Ligand code: SF4
């Protein structure tokens with residue numbers, strides 16, 4: 001987002017509260033960050049009082065702790081274990097139900113959820129992750145009608161990052177920390193600069209329309225400069241770097257590299273990295289019947305390429321070892337995703353590093369392979 005002086009506005013935290021209320025009056029379900037069970041989680045919120053005021057977090061490989069900040073920032077952290085895919089492409093989605101009475105069977109397709117979503121506090125890497133999921137789930141002959149219905153009316157309030165997480169590397173992936181496109185409104189928080197307010201940009205007519213309902217004023221040059229400085233500072237403090245140069249070629253010519261075995265010795269094949277990843281989209285379906293046998297339903301649920309059954313073809317799983325599964329995950333994210341969807345499958349959010357129980361770090365794995373690449 002370029003903070004253009006002629007269009008940047010200033011919004012107070014009371015103004016943000018009114019924005020939430022205006023969105024709810026407009027029929028939106030407002031979802032945003034809040035503190036829950038020791039993490040920043042995304043949940044239904046209806047007031048700024050639900051936001052994680054004065055909290056930040058500490059993140060490293062396999063480690064996450066909330067910490068108090070010295071100010072009252074509402075968005076003074078990076079990202080927690082949740083991502084917006086839990087709302088746009090939920091972990092479980094019933095697809096249809098069938099009821100039988102012995103003679104006839106009635107099949108009822110699940111209708112898409114029509115309540116529009118307003119996502120509050122979406123970071124630059126997360127906007128890119130939503131754009132990636134759009135490409136996968138909206139496009140082609142196999143688009144997901146439930147996802148399409150949710151995305152059709154999604155209102156996005158983005159937030160430029162003013163603090164980098166210990167495992168973030170969005171700068172390497174060219175995905176952050178400042179938002180560029182894909183938002184209705186974008187905020188840059190000034191709390192760390194001593195002002196309980198936000199520099200605000202609108203990105204769409206829908207954003208400008210909601211803005212008419214809430215109090216704001218043009219931002220001053222010094223407020224805009226303070227906002228820019230915070231985001232630039234964030235870019236200089238990334239927790240990690242990913243060496244992206246010729247990365248697909250590097251990985252694809254090293255499919256038999258000994259490092260895959262070394263990482264597999266540590267990998268538990270738990271699938272956490274795929275569950276927390278905002279771009280992973282794979283699903284499976286389960287059928288279940290009630291005890292009377294009169295009703296059955298089919299449910300789509302998230303799946304993971306770390307599950308043995310995920311790669312089950314006729315005669316058994318084609319990826320029996322953790323080595324094969326880790327290699328599949330990482331080479332898909334960073335190499336074959338480019339061939340399939342025209343971009344990387346990684347946005348540098350760092351969640352897979354933080355939430356890996358043994359602290360496996362995707363940037364470290366790439367560096368290890370690069371260090372001994374025969375070329
Ligand atoms: S890399 Fe870590 S999070 Fe991913 S499956 Fe292996 S142990 Fe689990």
Ligand code: SF4
Pocket residue numbers: 273276277278279333345346347348349350351352353362
């Ligand atoms: S692979 Fe890891 S760092 Fe990249 S988008 Fe997924 S969770 Fe984030």
